[in-house]
Amino acid sequence: MPHLKSMRFMPWLASRASWLGRAWDFERGVVGGTPWRGLLPALLACGAATLLAALLLRVFDLSNVVILFLFTVVLVSLRWGRMAGAVAALLGVVSFDFFFVPPIFSFHVSDTQYLFTFTLTLVVGLVTGQLAARLREEAASAAAGEQRATALASIASQLSAASSVEEVQAVCAQAMAPMFDAQGYLWFSRHADMRTPMVEGFDEAVAHWVGEHARSAPCASVSSGAWYRYVPLISPMGAGGVLVWRGDALASSLGHEQQRLLEACSALIGQALVRIHFADMAREAQVRVEGERFRHTLLAAVSHDLKTPLTAIRGMAETLELADALPVGDRVAVAGAIRHQADALHRQVINLLDLARIQGHGVCLYPEWHAIGEVVESALASAAASLGERCIHVTLDADLPLVQLDAALFERVLANLLDNAAKYTPCDACVEVGARVHEGALHLYVEDDGPGLPAGVDAESLFAPFARGVQESAISGVGLGLALCRSIVEAHGGVMDAQAREPTGVRFAIHVPLHRPPMVEPEPQ
Amino acid sequence: MTRPRILLxxxxxxxxxxxxxxxEREGMAVFEAASALEARIGAASRQPQLVVLDLGLPDGDGKGFIQDLRGWSSAPVLVLSAREHEQEKVAALEVGADDYLTKPFGVPELVARVRAHLRRASLVSADGAAPSIVRFGAVAVDLATYEVSRDGVPVHLTPNEFRLLTALIRGQGKVITYRQLLLSVWGxxxxxxxxxxxxYMNNLRQKLERDPARPQHLVTELQVGYRLAGIHPGEATVRSVLERGLEACHHASVVDVA
Incomplete structure (x- = not known):
């Protein structure tokens, strides 16, 4: 082509290129947009090219100016797509003919060789325009594809970290929602307890239908005017899961890419839900096995430790029934022994019930702000019978702050420790209970000066259920007390341990974190 | 003296x-009832001076019975309840029960409580005007002049501390729930x-108890409320100890109940 060969450097190209750089925007391209969108810009671009050509014609040859129109076609195609490019090519030729080819301002052509130029320009314009547009579309689609892949990878990694339906919900709301410019919710037609509270306009009947028939449904809410899209989730737990999207972006039919993205997301969520479902099942099975084992050990221990006092009580009661020949002193002693056995039985039953409750549904706390001194006072009162004549020291700082705890359970902890001290120490032992604040925590201790832990017994092993310092000793009591104490203390966010006390005895220490107690308004003076 | 009538x-x-x-070994006349209905009939026909009441009855809960009884009788009600039912205990105390015992309880404890409440009830009915000076342990409280002393040494209480102490004193050894105390002191x-x-209870103990860590008089009923133990109307000795003159002897209505 002679025109192209004679083309010279054009200074306006630089400024044009910078404008192009600013306006270039692959993110929001024609992919998914309407084909007629670029017509007005094409018209304007051709007008601008005509004006520029009119200026350039003073310097350049007419044959060079036609290249300017071709260049415009390429730019318009790159920016606004095929249709705009084709229109620009046509307009460029028409404009070239009308404004520049003699006779000017007429579609007549004096020199027939221009007909050849027109045809060639039009064909070259159309072809390069189409090529440029396709390049642009491919670039845009590659960018979109990459974006989608990144988004999906990020969602997949977030979903793989999710360990509960709630966390999947959160990923759905936080990570997926921005991708579709909509809000996402999970809904289960057969698990009412797993549904999130829905926004206005959500149609449960539609969601139910989608969940049951596993078919997607776009829908507009009549009452709120908001757009919804219900996408079924494939899940084997038969939960009839539905992913509900809400947003005005869903009003128009989704583009192919968006549709695929939505399907991919649904599949990911479905997989995550399946994984969580099976993980839960495995965990439940594990818990059941542990529970069985625990129950077995418990039954064995309980049947021994409950039957022993029961046998004693029954035997002694029968002795009293036939007590014609029994001296009064013996009768009183037997009755006293019955009372002791009944008290021991009572303590064991309380511990068993508490432990069963805790094992059943975890420690359920009813915390309130309590004065620890009052809890100590109550525990001492309830352990008074078993402590008997032992000397008791209570060391409480006068300015102990209020502590947030479940007083009934904490009283059990202290009463158990005191009962324990009574059980394993001689009658003339001393028991000390104390509390002080140390480094932002409440430090509680119960110690005795009895014989201490038997040699070779690890203090930590005392806290395992059914552990006892001396195996099968004459002292009854399912080794539940300390296990119970530790679960209760830990439920309060505290720690509990046992140490040997110098020179003799054992010291049980409890640390409970302190929080800022509620305000007590000062008294008006 | 007639035997005190107890409805059980x-x-x-x-x-x-x-x-x-x-x-009965304590010399009381005991009438038994096995249900709320029998209890209502027994209460009306026997006019008991004290009621020992199990909260879990087969035909309705004991609370309703207490409410009915309080409509026409001020006889003390001693509630028996299981450990797990803190809320029931509190509710029973708030509708008018005087005290509670947690099952299983010891016989000596039961007898002591019954006797204490009978004594208190007979005092209140024998002498309508409450004495102005009350003593417990080493503490003497003059309700008329707002003076409090421990071992003869004046103790300063803030207005709220004094109101709290008065609320406990008015209970005469009854268990008073947190809510009742809050209502009467703070509103x-x-x-x-x-x-x-x-x-405030901690403050009171620091000021009035000999060993605040092991209180003998300002007794905690964990998760229920408090009780003032060992209370008795005192002779007018506070002021003489304080050497404020002898005009306190005019408190002739003071009763001693040793």
């Missing part, structure tokens, strides 16, 4: 039996802030 409401026959034996706006009572 309990559906378990064996528990009824040993309570009855224990109280209705504070009824959900039991920590107020706990903070």
């Amino acid at each position: 409401v309990e559906d378990e026959a064996d528990i009824r039996r040993f309570i009855r034996l224990a109280l 209705p706006g504070y009824s959900d802030r039991p920590h107020y009572v706990r903070v």
